[in-house]
Amino acid sequence: MSAREEILGRVRAALADGPEVPTAAVPRRTPDGSVDVVTLFCERVADYRASVERCSAAELPERLRAAVAGERVVVPTDLDLDVPGSVVDDALSTDVLSAAELDALDAVVTRARLGIAETGTIVLDHGPGQGRRAITLVPDHHVCVVDASQVVADVPDAFDALDASRPLTWISGPSATSDIELDRVEGVHGPRHLHVIVVT
């Protein structure tokens, strides 16, 4: 018998008592009108010791330039923002940047798919303006531009909006560890500096 048949057979035998399958409602909080989700999002992102700033669309180019001043920057090929002097990564081209080449760069600028206020999370689905997964991982500084309209209140709202068929990266603050005496240290392998710019 194949391993597959044997395991499925054991599982069926284990459930031969015909247990009743339970159901339970999934709780969802009704939005509290007094809370501004964009403000909450900024606070919660900052709680992880990420840098957060808010600006208008008109201010964005200058803010971006300041955020990556003096750094060697990579951007995804379809980024709709102007980052002077940046290297462009095209995931589907033949001369895609190697991991070592990415490691030689300092920063990456991307957009996001959405932001979650309750948890201070940005979610990338690696669609337009976000690039393949490696570019937001290897450089040490990630600058992520989130439009205020992309911020949702809570995790269930994110699941309403996200496409299950895409690879997803949920990012809540910079890379961190508490493995040494439970002392939180920001920055291990992922970007040690996360900078979120919220455009309102």
Add this chain to the structure above:
Amino acid sequence: MSATFVGMPAFPTAARAALADTQLRHNLTHATHTIRDKRARVVAELPEWEELRTAGAATKDRALLTLDEQLVRLEESLTSRGAVVHWARDADEACRIVADVAQAHGVDEVVKVKSMATQEIGLNEALAAEGIAAWETDLAELIVQLGDDLPSHILVPAIHRNRAEIREIFRRRMAASGRPAPDDLTDDPGELANAARLHLREKFLRARVGVSGANFAVAETGTLVVVESEGNGRMCLTLPEVLISVVGIEKVVPTWRDLDVLLRLLPRSSTGERMNPYTSMWHGVTPGDGPQEVHVVLLDNGRSHALADQVGRQALRCIRCSACLNVCPVYERVGGHAYGSVYPGPIGAILNPLLKGVGSDPQVDSLPYASSLCGACYEVCPVKIDIPSVLVDLRAQVVDAHRDRRVPKPEAVSMRAAAWTLSDSRRLARAERISGRAGRWLTRLAGLPGPGRRWTSARDLPAPPRESFRAWWLRTRRRGSRS
């Protein structure tokens, strides 16, 4: 190479050794209390927490009680997304599959994300025997691996090591497996983390094969999920050409939407954060992004045995948050190693006997007794596993398994007495009330006289709680909190 748990002494013996280690106890107390406090703060932020727990338990039960259907569906979804699905009856078979894939690519090393399943099957040792080095990339796992040590906590495997010890391990051992630690390394946690970053980065950049587990596997979509903090997971899942994920069959959830509840429960319950730094979700192969060859090994290794236990099967709901370890008075005192398994603490005390079966290994049979049945584990469990009830049921099973022996072992006698007390809810209630009352005067429980002494003399028990779990339960439930 990390050590293994094979041949560990039974819990009472191992616990006695651990109790004598004051450094260990100091580290553990500090660590478990820190996480407990953080967890309590972020859990209190969610008024819907109790409903979430109920929903989390139902979600996992829905998967487990229709597991055959879910597994077939998961296989279809994964295959349609370009993944190769393997099935492994046991540890040997799973290790063989991983080694074969690695060898097919001619590699002599793989990079690994922290994974309980691969520890459970002894993958690193199996790969080493084939001449393949498996580099652990989680900081705590790296500390354990370099220190030739054993993990002692699900979430923080090096919880038993302090910063000075970690510095020594890095200084002495890093050079043998790659980039050495900086000469001027101090014991500042930031510097230690940076030394790990430098040491591992060259491995990430060159690795061709990555190995992971998964926190969840979605039958409907073929999504695998890895929840982590450091970014080492993302490195292993993204940079190599080939990815092999070893996934216990109990990790399956029916639908994509089920992740909503579980991702609201896990980080708060585990590290005490609103969300963990990184969660990766992927589905087989994504063209132009990440590994272009993806293998998934579906692992049984005793899970179907646990599923057949009508009381114990709820243990398979476990999402490995480790909250039960952090509140357990027994764990706090003896640490993780005394359980002799990669699954320590209250969940380990039920999961190991359920996976392996009782009656053949004294070490496994001693585990259901590694508890004072205070009920704190049940109270914190995000998927409401009633660990005390499963412990009591397993104790009875152990007693039954030993019943035929003509000369009972002392342990079996005390087990029988315990089973007698614990198998009847009124007796249990009485015993708990008595110990709760006595606790106001006693600071430490004296050892049991007679045949039970050998067992209790190893347990430096905390004073019994002022209020028994049952009394607390009745009181708080009457106040209207949800069950």
